[in-house]
Amino acid sequence: MSLSLNQKTINRASLAEAVEVCARHGIEAIGVWREPLNDSGVERGAKLVRDAGLRVSSLCRGGFLTGDDTEAALADNRRAIDEAVALGTDTLVLVVGGLPPRSRDLAGARQRVATRIAELAPYAGEAGVRLALEPMHPIYCADRGVLSTLDQALDLAETFPEDRVAVVVDTFHVWWDPRVLPAIARAGARIAAYQVCDWITPLPPDALLARGLPGDGHIDFRTLGAAVTEAGYRGDTEVEIFHADVWAAPFDDVVAEVVRRFAST
């Protein structure tokens, strides 16, 4: 597998800066985030990436489908699909959303995800974009993503054609799951993206910034990476880090370290 720099790893960078740092370090693929893409203007941003000859391994992220305003959520996700088309990627990562405010109805929130994916899937299919459901670590179940395991994401994805709804395997989110290896095998051609970052301890005070560089934590990347390859995945490996120190460091230092870690883990 080859390395893709997920843009979140250099969170302060504009898309133009991210494209330049990839070029300087010989990285051939990028995982683009919607906020910096829109900051640069979608068409101009897409041209920047295209002119640099970069593959776009994924667009992050649509989703947030569990709230009360269905139409706003669907409209935003259709815009995200359009942005994926503009970028020339067929993979839109979806973080499905947590419990609505003051709700304790987890089953209901999960049902909302299923209903709204069904409403989006035809639009995605016509655009040639796959909706890539990202199961999230249960630490985020209440406030970010009610899909908590790879098997659960697959139960939903498999109700749709393979070229419309797929899954993301992110090591941080799935490493603890006693069923992760059979679930990766089950996922097979539904794996639309493979993202790596490490589970570090002690957990930092802000749990959103707990995702460390591969090698700094407790995850066995060889076993998970081998399982993803064995399942037939031939796409890029996105290194996606959420960590205050990484985000504060100079972009070139971070990306040089990412390249080193990718080669050694």
Add this chain to the structure above:
Amino acid sequence: MSLSLNQKTINRASLAEAVEVCARHGIEAIGVWREPLNDSGVERGAKLVRDAGLRVSSLCRGGFLTGDDTEAALADNRRAIDEAVALGTDTLVLVVGGLPPRSRDLAGARQRVATRIAELAPYAGEAGVRLALEPMHPIYCADRGVLSTLDQALDLAETFPEDRVAVVVDTFHVWWDPRVLPAIARAGARIAAYQVCDWITPLPPDALLARGLPGDGHIDFRTLGAAVTEAGYRGDTEVEIFHADVWAAPFDDVVAEVVRRFAST
């Protein structure tokens, strides 16, 4: 189900103080922790509890079976079994332990748990004490408990007789699991303890102190409690809170609030 005060909820209290506060608030059962039990002397502590007429719903906790010093771990767990006997409880809660230092071998750590439970089960059986495996929220997989789901705990428990190895259902640890309801039904008579506390957001900076009073967070206690009852569990409901503000408050205020929350959730 009736209320048991897990001693951790009033973390600063001695066992004598915990027994007294139960009496003042009409609470008939207590979940005892080993540290305050040993602080008071096991025989004296057991007499305190017995003289007050309190049921002991569980002893917390044995476990930590994943380290390199097998003999020390087994010896400590045999002492915990003896303490359960002294207290007159048949339930010893086990937090099985996380990854050994510098290890990324999660499968190996899980195998160590299975091997060492097999070594302890006969001793527990002869003492009339059940080893109650506590599946822990995946947030603690690396550093506290490599059993991450109720199904996984049951896969292990079911390799032993029902009266020797059982499970704990703790709402905080299992609420997010898409398979929690069928897993509770599967657990049936293997449920040795039912513990309640809430998942609160935002997660406090110290993730060990993220367990709030029922009603303060996102967990649907009615559904989980009904499932536990439907599975045949007739024991106490332990309220077990890990939260800095709760631990700082006067014991009587905390316990009065626990009694109110127990009645209303």
